[in-house]
Amino acid sequence: MTMPVAVGIWVALGVVLLLLVLTGRRRLAARTRQTVPPPPAVPAGLGALRLGPVAATYVSSTLSGDWLARVGAHSLGDRAAGQVSVHDAGVLVERDGAPDVFVPTAALRDVGLAPGMAGKFVGTDGLVVVTWEDPAADDVPAVVLDTGLRTRLATDRARLVDAVRHLMTSAPAPKDPQ
Numbered sequence: 001m002t003m004p005v006a007v008g009i010w011v012a013l014g015v016v017l018l019l020l021v022l023t024g025r026r027r028l029a030a031r032t033r034q035t036v037p038p039p040p041a042v043p044a045g046l047g048a049l050r051l052g053p054v055a056a057t058y059v060s061s062t063l064s065g066d067w068l069a070r071v072g073a074h075s076l077g078d079r080a081a082g083q084v085s086v087h088d089a090g091v092l093v094e095r096d097g098a099p100d101v102f103v104p105t106a107a108l109r110d111v112g113l114a115p116g117m118a119g120k121f122v123g124t125d126g127l128v129v130v131t132w133e134d135p136a137a138d139d140v141p142a143v144v145l146d147t148g149l150r151t152r153l154a155t156d157r158a159r160l161v162d163a164v165r166h167l168m169t170s171a172p173a174p175k176d177p178q
Contacts, residue, residue, distance in 0.1 A: 036073045037137035042102040047088025051163035054156045056084045059148035067117035086163040107132045111164040117148045
């Protein structure tokens with residue numbers, strides 16, 4: 001086989017693989033768009049800064065309790081570097097090259113450490129996982145999500161968990177939908 005033919009085969013194979021990945025991402029986004037409403041917009045006033053900004057990688061958001069069920073809708077499945085900060089109004093994840101993710105204080109359900117989620121496993125308690133309720137919007141019912149964050153410095157993980165827990169305890173309890 002000549003060199004141009006071999007290169008042509010590799011290029012064609014690369015294009016096919018790229019198309020498969022893009023098709024899979026589009027299908028994931030379409031499928032989860034029916035079950036996950038758009039996240040809340042970042043409010044104009046965030047209130048007092050409680051922690052941050054802390055350098056972190058936004059790993060992904062998944063359906064709560066199923067850390068392999070990545071949410072592709074609304075760019076919630078897109079991994080990105082950025083920073084996270086905790087304010088009176090909620091938790092703000094500012095992502096580089098992707099839309100910011102804002103979790104209002106009233107939407108927070110739990111926070112803790114985990115070894116990984118959605119294909120990103122970093123070992124014992126390497127991720128901060130924030131569990132929150134994405135409120136109903138656009139005729140899609142509310143859903144509870146887990147959002148994984150990997151802080152750049154290991155010491156920031158405990159600080160972030162403590163700040164979110166403190167925010168949850170200082171906020172009024174969420175109303176029971178019944």
